[in-house]
Structures are given as structure tokens and as C-alpha cells.
Amino acid sequence: MSFVFEPAPLVSLPVIGNQARFPVHRIYCVGRNYEEHAKEMGFTGREPPFFFLKPADAVLLAKPGETTPLPYPSLTANLHHEIELVVAIGTGGKNIKAADAQQHIFGYAVGLDMTRRDLQNDMKKQGRPWCIGKAFDHSAPIGPITPVAQAGDVTAAEIALQVNGQDRQRSQVSKLIWNIAETIEHLSAAWELQPGDLIYTGTPEGVAAVVAGDTLHGMVSGLSPITLQVR
Numbered sequence: 001m002s003f004v005f006e007p008a009p010l011v012s013l014p015v016i017g018n019q020a021r022f023p024v025h026r027i028y029c030v031g032r033n034y035e036e037h038a039k040e041m042g043f044t045g046r047e048p049p050f051f052f053l054k055p056a057d058a059v060l061l062a063k064p065g066e067t068t069p070l071p072y073p074s075l076t077a078n079l080h081h082e083i084e085l086v087v088a089i090g091t092g093g094k095n096i097k098a099a100d101a102q103q104h105i106f107g108y109a110v111g112l113d114m115t116r117r118d119l120q121n122d123m124k125k126q127g128r129p130w131c132i133g134k135a136f137d138h139s140a141p142i143g144p145i146t147p148v149a150q151a152g153d154v155t156a157a158e159i160a161l162q163v164n165g166q167d168r169q170r171s172q173v174s175k176l177i178w179n180i181a182e183t184i185e186h187l188s189a190a191w192e193l194q195p196g197d198l199i200y201t202g203t204p205e206g207v208a209a210v211v212a213g214d215t216l217h218g219m220v221s222g223l224s225p226i227t228l229q230v231r
């Protein structure tokens with residue numbers, strides 16, 4: 001097959017303990033999936049989960065043991081961090097029941113749903129799509145994927161983000177409003193999940209701005225942590 005220009009390279013992520021890489025298909029994100037974060041954003045209660053997407057090439061690999069540069073994006077003066085547990089889908093499907101969800105999961109990673117909050121808030125006020133606030137270049141920093149068998153029980157994991165060594169976000173994955181299995185059930189009712197899909201499962205409370213020079217350190221217990229510096 002020939003192309004009229006060179007196709008973009010396939011986006012992929014390293015896998016802990018495996019020379020083979022995880023090819024990324026789509027990036028789904030869950031909104032307001034921890035109660036205390038929903039409250040800080042001005043909402044309460046357990047509303048049905050809602051989703052947005054980032055392009056696959058928004059992935060920015062945070063290499064283990066390194067500090068990865070995170071480019072400060074254009075058009076914003078309020079770049080927020082959202083630490084999230086990321087679920088990596090290995091087996092696709094539609095209308096997956098929560099009871100069957102686990103067999104579709106390849107592994108997990110630590111991710112950041114970086115957000116141009118000022119632009120997102122402008123779009124919310126005008127009832128317009130969030131893309132410009134959420135789906136910009138390098139908006140999906142992520143570490144390597146840990147396969148399920150090596151990840152331990154992520155449903156009981158601690159999740160945290162430090163900026164310049166100080167806690168900004170610290171919570172428990174058990175506080176997800178819609179747990180991983182329920183999220184997969186809802187998501188796969190709306191889209192047919194494919195191998196290579198990533199699901200950013202939502203962020204706990206404590207989202208706030210970062211500026212150039214800040215160092216972000218994100219962790220979910222049992223997974224490879226990530227460190228980035230805003231440039």
C-alpha cells in the first residue's frame with residue numbers, strides 16, 4: 001500500500017516485564033468520578049458517568065526513573081493536573097457487563113489528565129465541546145503499563161500527586177463513584193471497546209494549577225510512578 005505522505009507513527013506504550021509494546025487505539029476519559037472532586041467542581045451526587053476523548057497522539061510517555069519534560073500548552077493561564085488511574089483494554093467488546101469486565105483488562109498505568117481549565121470553563125459556560133480544554137497536544141502524560149497479574153489489587157490502591165514534593169491530591173481508588181467494572185459497562189454501551197483503548201478513570205479532589213518549572217510526581221500504589229517537569 002502506498003500513501004500520499006508518510007503516515008504518523010503508531011502511538012504505543014512500554015509494558016512492564018515485556019519487550020513488546022502496547023499499541024494505543026483511543027483514549028477515553030471519565031468526568032467527575034470521585035465525589036470530593038465533583039464537589040470541588042460545583043456538583044454533588046452520583047450522576048450517570050459521562051465521557052470525553054483525547055486523541056491517541058496526546059499521549060506523552062513518562063519514562064520510569066526519569067523526569068520527562070511536559071510542554072506548557074498554548075492559550076491557557078490555568079493548566080491543571082488531574083492524577084488518574086488508567087485502565088488499558090486488551091480485549092475489546094460492546095455491551096460488556098460489569099461482572100465480565102475484568103477479562104477485558106490488559107493492565108493499568110498512572111496517568112495525568114492535563115486540563116486547560118480556563119478554556120474548559122469557557123466552553124462549559126457557552127455549552128460548547130470541551131476539546132480545546134482537554135484534548136490538546138501532550139495532554140495525556142502516562143507511565144508504562146503494568147499487566148494485571150503484576151499490578152496487585154488496584155481497586156484498593158492509593159492514588160496521589162505531589163507538586164514540588166508537596167501533596168496536592170491523595171485518595172483511594174476505592175472512592176471511585178463508578179468503579180472500573182461499572183465504567184467499562186457504561187463505556188462499552190456507548191462505544192465498542194477495542195484492544196489498545198485507554199480509559200482515564202477520573203481524578204480525586206485537589207486539582208490545581210501548575211506553572212513552568214514545577215515538578216509533578218504521580219503514583220498509584222502497585223504501578224510504575226511518573227515524574228514530569230513543566231517546561
Ligand code: MN
Pocket residue numbers: 029030031082084113200202203
Ligand atoms: Mn479527568
